[in-house]
Amino acid sequence: MTLRTKTGIAGLDKALQGGFPEGNMVLVSGGAGTGKSTLCLQFLVNGCKEGDRGVYVSTEQNEAELSKQAASFGWDLQSLIKKNQLKIVFYDITGSDNFLKHLEMVVQEFKPKRIVIDSMTTLTDSMILGGITEHDAFSMVQIAESVSPIPRTEQIISKQILYQLLKALRKYKVTTLLTSELYEEVLRLSADGISEFISDGVLLLSYLGVGQSVFRSIRVRKMRYTDHEKGSLVYQMTAKGIEIKPQELSL
Ligand SMILES: Nc1ncnc2c1ncn2[C@@H]1O[C@H](COP(=O)(O)OP(=O)(O)OP(=O)(O)O)[C@@H](O)[C@H]1O
Numbered sequence: 001m002t003l004r005t006k007t008g009i010a011g012l013d014k015a016l017q018g019g020f021p022e023g024n025m026v027l028v029s030g031g032a033g034t035g036k037s038t039l040c041l042q043f044l045v046n047g048c049k050e051g052d053r054g055v056y057v058s059t060e061q062n063e064a065e066l067s068k069q070a071a072s073f074g075w076d077l078q079s080l081i082k083k084n085q086l087k088i089v090f091y092d093i094t095g096s097d098n099f100l101k102h103l104e105m106v107v108q109e110f111k112p113k114r115i116v117i118d119s120m121t122t123l124t125d126s127m128i129l130g131g132i133t134e135h136d137a138f139s140m141v142q143i144a145e146s147v148s149p150i151p152r153t154e155q156i157i158s159k160q161i162l163y164q165l166l167k168a169l170r171k172y173k174v175t176t177l178l179t180s181e182l183y184e185e186v187l188r189l190s191a192d193g194i195s196e197f198i199s200d201g202v203l204l205l206s207y208l209g210v211g212q213s214v215f216r217s218i219r220v221r222k223m224r225y226t227d228h229e230k231g232s233l234v235y236q237m238t239a240k241g242i243e244i245k246p247q248e249l250s251l
């Protein structure tokens, strides 16, 4: 039987037949303001209720900003942090930290069951734009640039980082969410166009504004090791976070 990591979002867990298969690395892809960070926070906060420790690696919002966002949904991050159930790691992309080494240290010490990396896009972009300290990723770029006149550096670094992440995290059985920023007109599943193939699953968040109405939908686009709902699920962002409407919409 596949062990499950529940998101705690009723409609989503149902669509996933009980939750993410434990240990899966799942991309959360969507445009600006679709609710990626909220979904990730909700996943960790609900995890704490099940006794799962969580780590939120943030490249954009610091601890105070994330706490403020969470508070607007009624989630008290500070109390979870004090109880040692939650850790927020703000990763300054302008710094020269060795990201994977640092993450692995946190995982070994804190022993989380759930990890969020928000955003994977910023992280890989920062490595491409000069803050590269991951030696393997760096050498991959050099190889790519010497081989191809049009370097696919972004794809290659993303792939390399994801492989390293997978390798580092698989042994700890941590269920991981990675956010990826999508431009609305782009017909692919992640910012780099490659992580959807390497990750174990993809959740696709969309936003459609029609007149005064807002229409939000989430689709489980891929999930290894389980069957899942294939159609789109309509969701709302309410004072309690993401809530999926009972009736699903099959597009
Ligand atoms: N308390 C709230 N109640 C209802 N909706 C909210 C609340 N707070 C924020 N929102 C909605 O959630 C959106 C932001 O969600 P979130 O930050 O999770 O999106 P995101 O996909 O992470 O965005 P970004 O691409 O900027 O990182 C806001 O634009 C707003 O529409």
Ligand SMILES: [Mg+2]
Residues within 6 Å of the ligand: 036, 037, 038, 118
């Ligand atoms: Mg966000």
